[in-house]
Amino acid sequence: MLKLKLKNILFLLAYALPNTLLSFGIVYIINNVLAGNEAFLKDYMGIVFLAIVVYTYLLNIAFQKRLNEFSFHMLYENEKKIFDKVLTAPLMKLEKYGSKRFFTAVEDLRTFSFLPFTITHTVNSILMLILCLAYMFTLSIVSAFIVIGLIIMVAGCYFLVINTMSRQVGKLRTYNENYFQYVDDVMKGFKELKLSFFRRENLMNRFLVPNRNEARDLDFRINYIFLSINLISQYGLYFVIAVILFLLPSIGLLPRENVIAYVVMILFSSGPINNLINLQQMYTRFRVANSRLRKFMEDFDISGTGAIVKPAAFSDDFQSLKYQDICFSYQTDSAEASFALGPIDLEIQQGEVIFIIGGNGSGKSTFINILTGLYAPTEGQLLLNGAVEKDNREKVQQLISAVFTDNHLFSHNYEDYEIENNETYRELLAVMELDKIVSGEKDEAARRRFSKGQSKRMSLIFALLEKKPILVLDEWAADQDPHFRKFFYEVLIPKLKREGKTIIAVTHDDAYFHHADRIIKFDYGLIVKDVQVSSAERHTESLWA
Numbered sequence: 310m311l312k313l314k315l316k317n318i319l320f321l322l323a324y325a326l327p328n329t330l331l332s333f334g335i336v337y338i339i340n341n342v343l344a345g346n347e348a349f350l351k352d353y354m355g356i357v358f359l360a361i362v363v364y365t366y367l368l369n370i371a372f373q374k375r376l377n378e379f380s381f382h383m384l385y386e387n388e389k390k391i392f393d394k395v396l397t398a399p400l401m402k403l404e405k406y407g408s409k410r411f412f413t414a415v416e417d418l419r420t421f422s423f424l425p426f427t428i429t430h431t432v433n434s435i436l437m438l439i440l441c442l443a444y445m446f447t448l449s450i451v452s453a454f455i456v457i458g459l460i461i462m463v464a465g466c467y468f469l470v471i472n473t474m475s476r477q478v479g480k481l482r483t484y485n486e487n488y489f490q491y492v493d494d495v496m497k498g499f500k501e502l503k504l505s506f507f508r509r510e511n512l513m514n515r516f517l518v519p520n521r522n523e524a525r526d527l528d529f530r531i532n533y534i535f536l537s538i539n540l541i542s543q544y545g546l547y548f549v550i551a552v553i554l555f556l557l558p559s560i561g562l563l564p565r566e567n568v569i570a571y572v573v574m575i576l577f578s579s580g581p582i583n584n585l586i587n588l589q590q591m592y593t594r595f596r597v598a599n600s601r602l603r604k605f606m607e608d609f610d611i612s613g614t615g616a617i618v619k620p621a622a623f624s625d626d627f628q629s630l631k632y633q634d635i636c637f638s639y640q641t642d643s644a645e646a647s648f649a650l651g652p653i654d655l656e657i658q659q660g661e662v663i664f665i666i667g668g669n670g671s672g673k674s675t676f677i678n679i680l681t682g683l684y685a686p687t688e689g690q691l692l693l694n695g696a697v698e699k700d701n702r703e704k705v706q707q708l709i710s711a712v713f714t715d716n717h718l719f720s721h722n723y724e725d726y727e728i729e730n731n732e733t734y735r736e737l738l739a740v741m742e743l744d745k746i747v748s749g750e751k752d753e754a755a756r757r758r759f760s761k762g763q764s765k766r767m768s769l770i771f772a773l774l775e776k777k778p779i780l781v782l783d784e785w786a787a788d789q790d791p792h793f794r795k796f797f798y799e800v801l802i803p804k805l806k807r808e809g810k811t812i813i814a815v816t817h818d819d820a821y822f823h824h825a826d827r828i829i830k831f832d833y834g835l836i837v838k839d840v841q842v843s844s845a846e847r848h849t850e851s852l853w854a
């Protein structure tokens with residue numbers, strides 16, 4: 310976000326004051342040479358003139374360098390900060406605000422790449438204008454007041470219009486946010502759209518077209534108004550020159566010999582005035598982008614720090630995990646009652662194979678998010694190895710590797726292990742029957758396009774390479790073919806159990822329930838059954854009842 314510190318303002322002034330004085334010196338010499346002033350027609354004046362030009366040029370270069378450094382530093386640092394905020398934000402926040410906020414924040418930030426240009430032109434223009442006006446005062450106070458009055462009148466009109474523009478620019482951004490949502494729908498739902506004429510037609514005609522039409526009209530209106538204002542500035546200049554040429558001398562307010570100087574001053578100040586007017590558009594965009602970025606940072610802020618903190622070192626000695634009176638409910642903006650989980654009382658022992666079952670919407674995935682520490686319970690406590698500690702949630706995360714239903718294979722290796730020359734990786738590829746699909750051990754080979762079932766197997770390989778004691782799987786087998794599903798329940802799970810893994814798997818595969826040590830059934834956010842499979846509870850029908 311843009312924050313100007315006193316240091317920056319002083320730096321701006323240290324550059325702008327000499328630069329403007331020298332630029333004004335250039336104007337002053339031109340003016341006096343044009344007026345035939347003897348003192349300015351000397352030979353050395355050309356050298357002075359050139360020297361000033363070269364000096365101001367070098368001064369500008371040096372300033373531009375610093376300004377660019379400042380702006381791009383701000384831009385790139387904030388890009389990192391936005392990532393940091395998102396990565397440290399709780400899952401609930403990301404689910405609430407959605408990924409489009411992330412995209413628009415990145416886009417808003419890009420607006421600031423125009424900052425160096427805008428600041429240079431603004432500062433130079435303001436100071437140049439002040440000097441030109443001051444010079445006019447030395448020639449005729451009354452005429453200078455009249456000219457200032459005219460300029461203020463035109464400027465007043467601008468500011469009035471521009472103030473109303475800021476809201477319009479914000480509205481345009483909202484249209485664009487929705488537009489990105491449609492882009493997302495087209496990209497992610499391309500196949501579904503291809504299969505249905507009505508879906509395509511409705512997306513296009515009921516959503517995209519009205520959105521784009523309204524955005525186009527608004528964009529056109531905003532640009533048209535900005536453009537009209539700019540034209541007024543150009544034609545307003547002729548009006549002011551006409552007043553100087555014809556009105557002020559005839560009513561005796563401006564001596565004839567000062568008319569040229571006045572016109573030259575007006576012509577020279579018209580550039581800065583035009584700049585200031587044109588830049589209004591940029592100021593409005595900066596203001597909107599800045600307040601949206603601030604809102605983004607506030608929304609994604611967590612306890613003010615917002616930095617990715619390495620969790621405290623913790624032995625991965627795991628014996629038990631106990632959830633006591635755990636409650637959780639979604640915070641929704643709608644008036645509808647939100648889903649509530651709990652109270653949950655559950656103890657998980659090291660080495661157990663637990664299957665979580667239950668109907669759709671019964672709360673299995675919500676519980677998995679609590680279990681993996683992604684959601685913070687609203688009530689209750691978590692005991693790790695029998696102890697209640699305030700950072701237990703972070704510690705549990707260090708013990709768990711997981712494959713979620715919507716698994717994602719990252720484009721790069723962000724892990725703390727390598728897969729090249731990794732014997733375990735090689736073995737796991739063979740176990741998961743992927744050794745013929747993934748050619749070679751290079752990292753890129755593991756990040757190719759996979760079928761859904763293969764991608765889940767790949768995610769499981771990555772989860773196992775983490776070598777954490779607890780493995781959480783959310784409907785992992787649902788995408789596997791019958792052969793591999795059987796292999797998963799009958800061979801892989803027992804093998805992992807023998808190796809000491811604690812496995813918690815959400816599943817609907819009742820044919821394999823007997824491979825669990827324990828089955829926990831959810832219904833309406835509550836554990837309604839918690840049975841040891843070794844006991845008489847072998848009939849899956851009774852579990853579904």
Ligand SMILES: Nc1ncnc2c1ncn2[C@@H]1O[C@H](COP(=O)(O)OP(=O)(O)OP(=O)(O)O)[C@@H](O)[C@H]1O
Binds near residue numbers: 641673
């Ligand atoms: N982010 C959310 N915000 C609000 N409500 C949610 C959210 N995610 C899930 N829910 C609600 O919580 C309830 C439980 O959902 P959950 O995903 O835990 O069910 P599930 O048992 O995993 O279902 P399934 O077998 O269909 O995957 C549902 O009624 C769902 O609408």
